[in-house]
Amino acid sequence: MYREGTEIADRTCLMLTKDQFLDAALGHVPFDGWSEATMRATSEDLGMTEAEALALFPRGALDLALAYHRAGDAEMVARLKSADLNEMRFRDLIAAGVKFRLEVADKELVRKGIAFFALPQNAADGTAALWDTCDAIWNTLGDSSRDINWYTKRATLSAVYSSTVLFWLGDHSEGHAATWAFLDRRIDNVMQFEKVKAQARENKLVKAFMSGPGKIFETIKAPGSSDMHPNYPGRWAPNPTQDGEAE
Known part of the structure; x- marks a missing residue:
């Protein structure tokens, strides 16, 4: 019990130290970007060795960003969960998620981040981070889709979010009013596309395709779906023999 309590305490301290390191690093990023120079300067500020900093962020600046x-x-x-969204249209809920995400961000830090994640060696992690943001918005708003719609919703929102971020970085309007108007237009475009999709589903040719070759789309499931093949990447199927059952 003592050992377990010590391990939990160590993990808690590690998380606190990560937060402290990140807070201290934010003052260096506008000048040095998300870089090893920022890692070194922050380590010096906190009196940490390079090894201690790398214990927190093994991939250095990438993990820090x-x-x-x-x-x-x-x-x-947290803002989405605490906001009163009951009377809002669904399109406005999505807009609120994007707006809240930008309101908690710092333009200069995001600008440095875009440059950093544009580097070939960081592009995959940057794309995954964008996807995670959109996934968080959909999940918080209660999305329950587990089929191909799980992917299309997040892919569509990723396009809306990324274009809005680029507009936001150059927006100097009061209260970022121009950005929110741009966001509304992008979501309107998506809603129009969804209407076209709904109309297409009623087309006889589309129905014929979906009842034939198109049925393959029914096999596409969201990651972690209970009915997915147990050997799907990222899923772990317990070995019955590990639970003491006879082989």
């Missing part, structure tokens, strides 16, 4: 992005996602989720 991702930590900032995830902290913003967490703040956005």
Whole structure:
């Protein structure tokens, strides 16, 4: 019991230290970007060795930048959960998620992040971070889709979110009014596309395709779906013999 309590305490301290390191690093990022220079300067500020800093962020600046992005996602989720959204249209709920995410972000830090994640070696992690943000918005708003719609919803929102971020970075209007108007237009475009999709489903040719070759789309499931094949990447199927059952 003592050992378990010590391990939990160590993990708690590690998380607190990560937060402290990130907070201290934010003052260096506008000048040095998400870089090893920022890692070194922050380590010196906190009296940490390079090894101690790497214990917190094994991939250095990459993990540091991702930590900032995830902290913003967490703040956005908290705002969505605490906001009174009961009377809002669904399109406005999506807009609120994007707006809340940008309101908790710092433009200069995001600008440095875009440059950092544009580097070939960081592009995959940057794309995954964008997807995670959109996934967090949909999940917080109660999305229950587990089929191909799980992917299309997040892919569509990723396009809306990324274009809005780029507009926001250059927006100097009061209260970012121009950005929110741009966001509304992008969501209107998506809603029009959804109407076209709904109309297409009623088309006889589309129905014929979906009842034939198109049935393959019914096999596409969201990650973690209970009816997915147990060997799907990212899923773990327990070995019955590990539970003491005879082979």
